[in-house]
Amino acid sequence: MSMARFLIRRxxxxxxxxxxxxxxxFAIARIMPGDPARMALGARAPQWVVDRLREQMHLNSxxxxxxxxxxxxxxxxxxxxxxxxxxxxxxxxxxxxPATLELVLIAGILSAVGxxxxxxxxxxxxxxxxxNVVRVFSYTGVVIPSFLFAIFFVLLFGWTLHxxxxxxxLSESTQTPPLRTGLMTIDTLLAGRPDAxxxxxxxxxxxxxxxxxxxxxxxxxxxRSSMSDNLGKDxxxxxxxxxxxxxxxxxxxxxxxxxxxxxxILGLDIASTFSIAFLVELIFNWPGIARYGMxxxxxxxxxxxxxxxxxxxxxFIVVNIIVDIVVAKLDPRIRLQAGRSA
Amino acid sequence: xxxxxxxxxxxxxxxxxxTPQQIERLEHDSRRENWGRNWYKFSRNPMSVLxxxxxxxxxxxxxxxxxxxxxxxxxxxxxxxxxxxxxPFGKYVFGTDQIGxxxxxxxxxxxxxxxxxxxxxxxxxxxxxxxxxxxxxxxxGSWIDTxxxxxxxxxxxxxxxxxxxAVASVLEPNLWNGMLAVSLMxxxxxxxxxxxxxxxxxxxxxxxxxxxxxxxxxHILFRxxxxxxxxxxxxxxxxxxxxxxIIGSMLSFVGLGVQPPExxxxxxxxxxxxxxxxxxxxxxxxxxxxxxxxxxxxxxxxGVRDMFASEGG
Numbered sequence: 001m002s003m004a005r006f007l008i009r010r011x012x013x014x015x016x017x018x019x020x021x022x023x024x025x026f027a028i029a030r031i032m033p034g035d036p037a038r039m040a041l042g043a044r045a046p047q048w049v050v051d052r053l054r055e056q057m058h059l060n061s062x063x064x065x066x067x068x069x070x071x072x073x074x075x076x077x078x079x080x081x082x083x084x085x086x087x088x089x090x091x092x093x094x095x096x097x098p099a100t101l102e103l104v105l106i107a108g109i110l111s112a113v114g115x116x117x118x119x120x121x122x123x124x125x126x127x128x129x130x131x132n133v134v135r136v137f138s139y140t141g142v143v144i145p146s147f148l149f150a151i152f153f154v155l156l157f158g159w160t161l162h163x164x165x166x167x168x169x170l171s172e173s174t175q176t177p178p179l180r181t182g183l184m185t186i187d188t189l190l191a192g193r194p195d196a197x198x199x200x201x202x203x204x205x206x207x208x209x210x211x212x213x214x215x216x217x218x219x220x221x222x223x224r225s226s227m228s229d230n231l232g233k234d235x236x237x238x239x240x241x242x243x244x245x246x247x248x249x250x251x252x253x254x255x256x257x258x259x260x261x262x263x264x265i266l267g268l269d270i271a272s273t274f275s276i277a278f279l280v281e282l283i284f285n286w287p288g289i290a291r292y293g294m295x296x297x298x299x300x301x302x303x304x305x306x307x308x309x310x311x312x313x314x315x316f317i318v319v320n321i322i323v324d325i326v327v328a329k330l331d332p333r334i335r336l337q338a339g340r341s342a
Numbered sequence: 343x344x345x346x347x348x349x350x351x352x353x354x355x356x357x358x359x360x361t362p363q364q365i366e367r368l369e370h371d372s373r374r375e376n377w378g379r380n381w382y383k384f385s386r387n388p389m390s391v392l393x394x395x396x397x398x399x400x401x402x403x404x405x406x407x408x409x410x411x412x413x414x415x416x417x418x419x420x421x422x423x424x425x426x427x428x429x430p431f432g433k434y435v436f437g438t439d440q441i442g443x444x445x446x447x448x449x450x451x452x453x454x455x456x457x458x459x460x461x462x463x464x465x466x467x468x469x470x471x472x473x474x475x476x477x478x479x480x481x482x483g484s485w486i487d488t489x490x491x492x493x494x495x496x497x498x499x500x501x502x503x504x505x506x507x508a509v510a511s512v513l514e515p516n517l518w519n520g521m522l523a524v525s526l527m528x529x530x531x532x533x534x535x536x537x538x539x540x541x542x543x544x545x546x547x548x549x550x551x552x553x554x555x556x557x558x559x560x561h562i563l564f565r566x567x568x569x570x571x572x573x574x575x576x577x578x579x580x581x582x583x584x585x586x587x588i589i590g591s592m593l594s595f596v597g598l599g600v601q602p603p604e605x606x607x608x609x610x611x612x613x614x615x616x617x618x619x620x621x622x623x624x625x626x627x628x629x630x631x632x633x634x635x636x637x638x639x640x641x642x643x644x645g646v647r648d649m650f651a652s653e654g655g
Binding site: 016017018020021023024025028029031032139142143144145147148151152154155159160271272274275276278279282283293294297298300302305309312313316317 | 492493495496497499500501502503504505507508509510511512513584588591592595596597598611615618619622625629632633636637640
């Protein structure tokens with residue numbers, strides 16, 4: 001009951017944050033020098049055509065009114081035409097978003113499993129060589145930006161070792177299956193094509209790893225330190241003293257509370273993975289929303305820029321709500337607080 | 343040390359009030375002593391000292407760039423196709439790029455914009471961020487708190503890199519607009535940090551005492567609360583500078599930062615990536631330079647954090 005209330009409040013509040021974000025985005029789109037109508041039509045269009053478009057785009061109305069028109073259309077899923085692709089922005093986003101989602105999900109799984117695994121390993125073997133190796137790895141992951149990882153991977157696995165493909169989602173020789181979900185791994189399976197599935201997985205590995213390494217390192221660090229903090233607490237000593245098997249002490253008593261900070265950071269990391277994808281997709285020529293957004297930014301395609309940011313903002317907020325739920329499940333103190341204040 | 347203990351004991355024993363000059367001297371001594379103790383703590387960790395050495399070296403190289411580089415002219419509009427793509431470790435330590443410019447020279451000059459970005463962004467971001475956090479925290483529950491923190495939430499709702507990219511792309515792409523874009527996205531983190539501290543500090547007895555004594559809001563914000571937020575803010579700054587440098591290199595990597603022919607590490611990596619794998623040095627050395635700078639600031643930042651963390655309270 002209290003959990004449901006907590007959630008509803010969280011969601012209502014998120015809607016206000018998104019509205020605020022839409023104002024910020026609208027402001028960014030309007031600080032650009034130049035006439036949006038002229039930019040959309042090009043320098044050679046006659047003035048009366050530009051004037052007509054200005055009227056259609058409500059550019060002659062006062063700014064607050066312009067914002068409301070823009071918001072009304074955006075709420076109906078209409079972000080206008082993209083200057084670059086000359087298609088409705090919404091259609092572009094629906095086409096490109098799944099590719100990024102697939103990449104970020106795989107990266108998220110990699111960094112969660114890898115980060116928690118390494119962190120636990122490190123804490124269990126504290127101050128041994130295992131611990132030291134993990135610590136050096138996690139420091140490397142923190143100081144090397146992901147776009148450099150991406151370039152190193154391209155150089156090492158793609159060109160030197162010829163182990164893995166480095167461009168796109170599928171090899172040219174592999175026929176693209178009919179797209180249903182937009183997630184290539186699932187679509188290939190739905191089409192009953194295991195060979196294409198393997199091919200798409202091979203294409204995913206390097207970009208996903210480049211995206212994941214930074215957050216994997218951070219999670220390993222946090223898991224290690226929170227586990228070793230909790231290891232020194234009295235309840236662990238008393239559980240051991242009462243003769244609770246070590247497996248249960250470690251698995252149930254120690255790991256669960258130690259994962260709370262890791263999960264909170266993981267949520268932030270997955271969300272910021274979307275932003276790092278802006279560079280990694282560029283390097284691996286991955287046809288996702290980030291590469292689309294990057295192209296829009298380089299061409300000053302305002303409709304596409306606004307839509308991409310708003311969509312990613314919404315994703316960021318949804319991810320954070322999910323994280324709040326998971327953390328509340330892990331941490332009874334937060335549940336109690338939510339119940340009391342609601 | 344001896345002085346202070348003696349005079350404190352003396353005051354306590356005799357109940358004599360100290361003159362303002364004496365108090366000032368005691369404060370001065372204890373401050374100097376704190377510095378000494380902090381430095382001792384910091385220098386006990388060799389990694390922190392390594393970080394400091396890297397940072398100082400990088401800063402010195404960047405400042406002295408025209409004097410320490412072999413071909414300062416290569417940092418500007420310079421072309422020499424006869425010496426293009428020369429491999430490293432010969433006449434040119436790190437080789438030359440696709441149009442014959444010495445990569446070592448360009449890296450050292452590229453450090454300048456990276457460091458400038460890091461320092462200026464923090465200088466732009468910290469004062470307003472801290473001020474907003476102090477106000478919102480001290481007036482917790484009032485409309486000031488609501489207004490400031492709600493705006494903060496909006497900016498925190500999108501990863502900073504994406505908004506920075508968007509702002510930088512809408513403006514004319516160059517170093518200054520890149521800085522502006524990153525700054526616009528960075529202040530909320532300081533507001534949130536200081537807000538958390540200030541909401542706790544406002545209930546402390548020394549703040550209450552100042553209020554009861556009729557101190558002005560200004561005095562309470564800046565003389566009572568602010569000094570207690572300095573170490574966490576400094577710690578965050580020392581760790582953030584590496585992040586700002588990374589984001590700066592990302593901006594120039596995609597062409598939204600420093601514009602050619604001005605050298606910057608991100609642009610060099612992006613340009614060089616086209617010549618992989620055969621001319622690997624065009625990419626690898628600028629990339630390593632980014633890693634070394636970030637490593638240096640991270641080690642230094644960790645040292646600063648540990649130094650303040652064990653400050654007892």
